[in-house]
Amino acid sequence: MPFRPTLIPTLFTVPALIALLTLGIWQLQRLEWKETLVDRLQTRAEQTAVPMPTGQLTEEEWEYRNVTLRGTFLHDQEVHLLNRSLNGNPGLHIFTPLRRSDDGAPAVVLINRGWVPFEFKDPATRQDGQLSGEVEIEGLLRFEKPAGAIQSAFLPENEPARNMWYRLDIAQASDVSGEALPRYYVMDGRTEIPGLYPVGRQWTLDIRNDHLQYALTWFIFAIGLATIYVIYHLKRER
Numbered sequence: 621m622p623f624r625p626t627l628i629p630t631l632f633t634v635p636a637l638i639a640l641l642t643l644g645i646w647q648l649q650r651l652e653w654k655e656t657l658v659d660r661l662q663t664r665a666e667q668t669a670v671p672m673p674t675g676q677l678t679e680e681e682w683e684y685r686n687v688t689l690r691g692t693f694l695h696d697q698e699v700h701l702l703n704r705s706l707n708g709n710p711g712l713h714i715f716t717p718l719r720r721s722d723d724g725a726p727a728v729v730l731i732n733r734g735w736v737p738f739e740f741k742d743p744a745t746r747q748d749g750q751l752s753g754e755v756e757i758e759g760l761l762r763f764e765k766p767a768g769a770i771q772s773a774f775l776p777e778n779e780p781a782r783n784m785w786y787r788l789d790i791a792q793a794s795d796v797s798g799e800a801l802p803r804y805y806v807m808d809g810r811t812e813i814p815g816l817y818p819v820g821r822q823w824t825l826d827i828r829n830d831h832l833q834y835a836l837t838w839f840i841f842a843i844g845l846a847t848i849y850v851i852y853h854l855k856r857e858r
Contacts, residue, residue: 625853633849640842647835654829660684661827669758671722672729677804679763687806688758689729691720695743695750697797700783704735706819711737714818715788717799718806721754730790730805731757734818748815759809760823764790 664684672687699715714733720726740746775786780796794801810820 626856629849629852633845636845637842640838640845644835644838644842647831647838651829651831651835654827654831658827658829665760665823672761672806674723677761677802679804682761682804683763685761686758686809687761688756689718689720689806690722690754690756691718691729692754693718693731693751694728694797694799697799698733698743698783699730699785699788699793700741701785701788703786704822706735706822709737711735712741713822715793715805717797717801718755718757726800726802728799728801730793730801731759732762732805732807732822734808734810734813734820734822736817736819740817746815746817749813749817751814757806757808759807759820761804761806763804764788 661684665686667686669686669688672689694717697717701713701715704711704713713735715730716733717728718731719728736746743750778785778787778789778792780792785793788805790801790803790805807823808818808820813820
């Protein structure tokens, strides 16, 4: 019995199969990327902290490195990154420039000091946490990630004049502060601070990796669609 595809089901099925298979392959690529990311994070984050070097730093070599540096916070230039949660509680992250005193270059580096609830957004409500004088920071070095197309489409524009930031834009923060900030920052690893806020160490070494399940789901959909397509035509011929 010859297998003779019909026009309408074929016009629907072929593009749908291509889309499903493409999504499955994309998830496999994401799986490889996530495995590399998790391995890099878990390996580097548990290494002994090293002084943050001077000069240009590369993401491939320094992303998630545990580093130390010293300097003085420029609290009047802190950046409020909105819509960040801690244990299900809404709030924001405080990014504060640190003027280095350890002969580092660049001279000023952005520090993610951690999370505060919305009611403590105003620095006046957390004066104890506005550390003065020279401080030493130990934490993870992170590089700024460009906003994706979907993120850019749905997030509002930053409002620096009101200190309302919906995504981290270090170049924009540099323009506002007048400081030449590098395109990386350090996540403060302290968990205890006077006055409680900000709450530091805002990272986790336990990262979910569900991309294999997602890939299998798309491939199963593709197999199911192809099976229905074949069965439909076989029954039609009979």
